[in-house]
Amino acid sequence: MGALAYVEWLEKAVQRKLADDSIGLPVALRAELNLISDHGLLISSLARIASAAERWFASKPLTVYAQGGAELEYVSLLIKFSGGQTALLSSEVVRGDGGPGAEGPNVLLLVVGNHGTMEFRDNPGADGRAADMEPAGGAETQKLARAIEESLRLGRATTLD
Amino acid sequence: MPDKPRFGVLLVTGGMTHQEDYGLGFQADPRCKVIGVTDERGVDRRRAALNRRLAEQMQVPLFPDLDDALRRPDVHLASVCSEFERRARLGRRCAEAGKHVYMDKPLATTMEDANQLAQAVRRRGVRSQMFTQVGAPFARRAKQIVDSGVLGELKAIHCDLLFAKGRPGSAPLGKPRKEHYPPKQFTFPDAKREIWTTTVYSLTLIRWLTGRRDFRSVYATSANYFFEEHYRRDVEDFGAMALTLDGGMTATITAGRIGWQSHRSSGPNFTRLFGSQGSVLIDGHTPRFEVASDQPPWTPPPRDPDDPMSFWSSTGKKAGRRPKLDWYKPETVPTRSDQAMFLDSIEQGKESEVTVADGATATEAMLAAYQSAATGEVVSLPLAG
DSSP, X not given: OOOEEHHHHHHHHHHXXXXXXXXXXXXXXXXXXXXXXXXXXXXXXHHHHHHHHHHHHTSOEEEEEXXXXXXXXXXXXXXXXXXXXXXXXXXXXXXXXXXXXXXOSEEEEEEEETTEEEEEEEOTTTTSOOEEOSOOOOHHHHHHHHHHHHHHHHTSOEEOO | OOOOOOEEEEEESOSSSTHHHHHHHHHTSTTEEEEEEEOOTTOOHHHHHHHHHHHHHHTOOEESOHHHHHTOTTOOEEEEOOOHHHHHHHHHHHHHTTOEEEEOSSOOSSHHHHHHHHHHHHHHTOOEEEOOSTTSHHHHHHHHHHHHTTTOSEEEEEEEEEEOOSOOSOSOOSSOXXXXXXXXXXXXXXXXXXXXXXXXXXXXXXXXXXXSOOXXXXXXXXXXXXXXXXXXXXXXXXXXXXXXXXXXXXXXXXXEEOOTXXXXXXXXXXXXXXXXXXXXXEETTOSOEEOOOSSXXXXXXXXXXXXXXXXXXXXXXXXXXXXXXXEEOOOSXXXXXXXXXXXXXXXXXXXXXXXHHXXXXXXXXXXHXXXXXXXXXXXXXXXXX
């Protein structure tokens, strides 16, 4: 078996759990997705998780406001969705393999529903699991990545079609 | 024989406010004597009765006129927990009377009120403090890490503070909330603006961690996700903010009230610090023991018609609200009450860790958040006008 495509696995895992309705309807998401040491992949990584949020919420992103930038080694997003949902997403470069100041790949997801919350924390790769951290993504992800880049360039929220 | 208390404390506004907790905090400190409960003349009958009730519970006198009480020479400091719209005005009267002021959060509902209070404190040379969480163990841990330099230069801070209170699931979903600016009303019996009452903790934490860096811009959104009460009052139960600070630093915040059973403890509390040399996630609920047993599961308290969202300690006590026991968090750093920290600052003749000037800065960022949520624009600080 090859390396796990981590973000794809994560998207499906959340989707399956949401389907059992234990937290009601998902309304907000906080995600910290710190998987890669290449700052050039920060935006695509965030665009990929934003695309997953679109499916978790069953709602289209309306606006994206981005802060930071690849050269600063982190990017943060505040996204509003057409159904009223909110996502705050961030990604930063991974510098080490453990301990304060030298964390390895790490993930925090807090999915807030109108009847409960779902929290997920992981250190992918820490227990020997082979994981492919580089996100794949289709046209939606690319569109979101362009919106993030535009927001970073203009310093304001970008509206998606 | 213990020393005679050095500080006489006047409690301004009583029951069904956080004075129920702050008053006890001062009363528990051997440096203090609570002189009495007071309020301005002309408060309504309900407020007058609640003031009397706290005075009786604490077994201290009730003074019906704030100005008379402030003339007492045995009053050295005032703890002000009046309703949001009255708070800064009464705090200012206390400061102008030469008393140190301990303020509930948030400080004021307008920048004019906040600035006038800060000016009165400065002009009279009294000490001030606004209640926050900077004394909490998670905040102390964060400060130690930042000050150690292990993270290098801070670039970004992410804060999540969501309170597990209330009975959720009654707010209609499906479309974005329409926010209004400026916000008009703040005090309701069954709803609190959550950008107002919760982001204030994260905003003050961020400034405290960064050596009082000022906020330069705010982008925000507000929502109604959980409670019919908030929806009916047209105030948000959830908010998210993205801020820039002096020096190019950024911060993000989520804040809200999410429901009694939406967390195994008091609610998610995360602080992530990202610096030029490294980063760390501080979970306000770690280290912890996670306990599973055949004890009956925790259940929310019954709904109190006088306090449907269970804002206040007295109604929680009356309803038999039980603590959640699934997570046990042993003390990691010595805790010191916020009231004791204020007394320390007075005794030591130094500025408190969160002054009313800091509270005014947080007020400005929160007002900017409402403006941003209403317009969809990034709002620059300081606010115009």
